[in-house]
Amino acid sequence: MKKIVIPGEKIEEKANGETYREKKGKKTEKRSKRYGMLYKNNGRGKIIPMKTKYIPQKRDKIIGVVSSVKYGGYVVDLNSPYDAFLSTDEADDEYKLKDLISIEIGDVDEVKDTSLRNGRKFYGGNMIEINPAVTERVIGKNASMISMIKEKTGSKIFVGANGRIWIKGGDSRKTEKAIEKIEEQAHETGLTEKIKKYLEQGSD
Amino acid sequence: MAKKTKKLMKKGKRLDGRKPDEMRPIKIKAGYVKRADGSAYIEWGGNKVVASVHGPRTCYPRHERSPYKARIQFKYKLAPFSVDDRANPAPSRRDKEISKVSSEALEKAVFTEYYPKTTIDIYATVIEAAAGTRVAALSAASVALADAGIPMRDLVPACATGKIEDTVVLDLNKDEDQEGQADLPVAYLPHNDEITLMQMDGDLTPEEYEEALDLAVDGCMKVYEEQKRALRERYEHIEQETEEE
Numbered sequence: 350m351k352k353i354v355i356p357g358e359k360i361e362e363k364a365n366g367e368t369y370r371e372k373k374g375k376k377t378e379k380r381s382k383r384y385g386m387l388y389k390n391n392g393r394g395k396i397i398p399m400k401t402k403y404i405p406q407k408r409d410k411i412i413g414v415v416s417s418v419k420y421g422g423y424v425v426d427l428n429s430p431y432d433a434f435l436s437t438d439e440a441d442d443e444y445k446l447k448d449l450i451s452i453e454i455g456d457v458d459e460v461k462d463t464s465l466r467n468g469r470k471f472y473g474g475n476m477i478e479i480n481p482a483v484t485e486r487v488i489g490k491n492a493s494m495i496s497m498i499k500e501k502t503g504s505k506i507f508v509g510a511n512g513r514i515w516i517k518g519g520d521s522r523k524t525e526k527a528i529e530k531i532e533e534q535a536h537e538t539g540l541t542e543k544i545k546k547y548l549e550q551g552s553d
Numbered sequence: 554m555a556k557k558t559k560k561l562m563k564k565g566k567r568l569d570g571r572k573p574d575e576m577r578p579i580k581i582k583a584g585y586v587k588r589a590d591g592s593a594y595i596e597w598g599g600n601k602v603v604a605s606v607h608g609p610r611t612c613y614p615r616h617e618r619s620p621y622k623a624r625i626q627f628k629y630k631l632a633p634f635s636v637d638d639r640a641n642p643a644p645s646r647r648d649k650e651i652s653k654v655s656s657e658a659l660e661k662a663v664f665t666e667y668y669p670k671t672t673i674d675i676y677a678t679v680i681e682a683a684a685g686t687r688v689a690a691l692s693a694a695s696v697a698l699a700d701a702g703i704p705m706r707d708l709v710p711a712c713a714t715g716k717i718e719d720t721v722v723l724d725l726n727k728d729e730d731q732e733g734q735a736d737l738p739v740a741y742l743p744h745n746d747e748i749t750l751m752q753m754d755g756d757l758t759p760e761e762y763e764e765a766l767d768l769a770v771d772g773c774m775k776v777y778e779e780q781k782r783a784l785r786e787r788y789e790h791i792e793q794e795t796e797e798e
Contacts, residue, residue, distance in 0.1 A: 353792055355784050356662075356699050357707030357744045369664075369706070371744070380744070382664060382706065384699040384784055386791070399788060400590065400702030402609055404668075430609045430671040460620045460669045482702070536791045 350389045351536065354381040354396060362387070362394030385482075386536050397536070403429040403481040403511035405463045409454045412476060412509035413465070415444045425452065425465060428478060428511040433463040440468040449476055449515060451507060474505070474517030477525055481512035483535040487528055494541050498527055501548040523548065559732045561717040567729065573722040574768060576712070576775055581693065581783035583700045591701025593783065595693040598726060599683025604693035606701040609671035617672070622665035624672045627656035629690055635682045651687045658691060658711070658740040658750035664704040673703060684730035685713050688738050688776075691750065696780050700787070708780045709749060711740035712772030714765040716757060721764045723772050737762075739769035743777050 354360065360368055360379045367383045381387070385398035403411070405427060413425035413435070422436040423444055435452060444450060449471040455464035479487065487508050488495050499506055503519030516524050527544050534540060561568060571577070577598030586592035589605035612618040629651040631640040644652075655677070663673070675697065677690035688711035695709040715725040716735040725733060735755030741748055757765060785792075 351792065353785050353788055355708065355781050356705035357742075367704075371706070380706075382704040383702060385702075386788070398702045400700070402590075402668075402702070430611055430668060432611070536788070 352387045352389070353385075354387045355384055356380075356382055360387065360394060360396075362389055362392060364394035364396055367396035367398060398482050400480055401482040403427065405429060405431060405433065405454045405457045405461065406510075407454055407457055409510040411452060411454065411511040412471075412507065412513035412515055413450050413452050413468075413511075414476075415446055415448045415450065418444065418446060423468075425450065427463070428481070428509075428513055431461045431463060433465050435465040435468050439466045440470075442470045444468075444470060449474075451509070451515075471507075471515050471517075474515050475521060475525070476513055476515050477528060479512050479514060479528065479532045480535075481510070483532050484508055484510055484512055486535045486540065487514065487531050489541060494531070494544065497541060497545060498524055498548065501545070502527070559728065561729055561732060562720060567717070567722065567726075569726055573720055574771070576724040576772055577726065579776065579779050581696055581779050583696050583783045583787045589697070589701070591697045591699070591703070593693040593696035593700060595689050595696075597685065597689045597692075598724070599681060600679070600686055600689045601681040602677055602679050602686065602689045602693050604675060604677045604690060604697040606673065606675050606694070606697040606703070608673040608701075609668040609703070610674070612670060612672035618670045620669050623663070623668035623670075625656045625660045625663060625665065625675065626672055627652045627659065627675045627677065627694065629655060629677050629679070629687070631679045631682060631686070635679045651690070654750055654752065655687065655691050655694065659694060659698065659709055661747070661749040662695070662705050662707050662709045662742060663698065664706070667704055673698070673701075684725050684727045685738070687711070688713050688740070691740050692776050692780060696783055699784055707742045707744045708777060709740050709742060710773040710776035710780055711738065711750060712769050712776055713738040714769040714772065716755065716761060716765070721757075721761055721768060723768045735761075735765070737765045737769060739766065739773060741770055741773040743774060 358381045383398040385396045388395045416426040417424035451469045452465045453467045455466045502524045504524040505517045507515040579597045582594045585594035586605045591606040679686045691711040717733040740750035
């Protein structure tokens, strides 16, 4: 079962993430801090926000865009309010402005200063951007969704945790469309089946 | 010679037919501007306001950045065609004041500490003005913030009360605002019972002030219900689909 929740709304279930506790008299109440969808399952709840901005987290694998070339490295746009610096020691090649690279987030401190490592350049292909809150849906449980799309379209796909997706080869137009569909219908159930049907028949 | 005042009440009712504790019709639509991270449109009586939220994004100029929290930057703007006489497009003293008090009213509700060194920009543009634009802009901005996925403690509804012909009334219209004796806009956090904005124009006795404040809180609760309805309506189709399945 699922339900739309609004910031400040009381949550009865044991919900993980996206909640805060507020003292009301002697009691403490658990409330949602996001506008999102609350999924309930066996008394447990999970709130998935409708929209989010990507905030760097250690060990996330993301897709960055080189936004500035400096003497000792590159300033990388992370599709987030925060930029980060990638040292040339961590880069696999010489990058140019607007190059797409896959990177891993190193350390993130309390003011969100972020170190990057393992820069790898993407050669060719396209990049699309989706809402970072739904990247989990694009990958699916045990990567079921992404493997299915790869198999049906023959495209190479890399999903960055920051909502950027790189697609190369195969029927890339169809892959893009399928991912857009996932983004639109992220809160629906039986999505893998719907996307499978779309990829096989070209319609819902 | 004493100034001749306009008659604002007739047989216990206001000129537009409302009772003293009645609000003008209000309608909010969440997700109105496609290019914004979050947005809302409000129609409240004769007021029409579009609020859009951009961010959190990197804060410029750098000296405005805080390593502890995000900066909430509210920009209130009256469109030149929104009032009877042309409004000067340059930010006026009034625009700056409303922007300042509104950002402070919203800051209380937002978990700004989650986004250090960033700014959350809110642009509220009044397309048509008919008294009470600051509360309309603030109520719409609060919906737009939630729509942008920004973590918040609560929504921030706002409503104004005032005094006309020695009667405390809710939600002043244009004539009442101009000819009335007092105006008291209030923004309120319903869950915490906390007031985040209060301004007053004119004179109220302590008793009238208490009455006006209670009425304003009641008004805020009505706005709050409309804000929640607007947010629920936006993704209602998804919720319904599951129930069908």
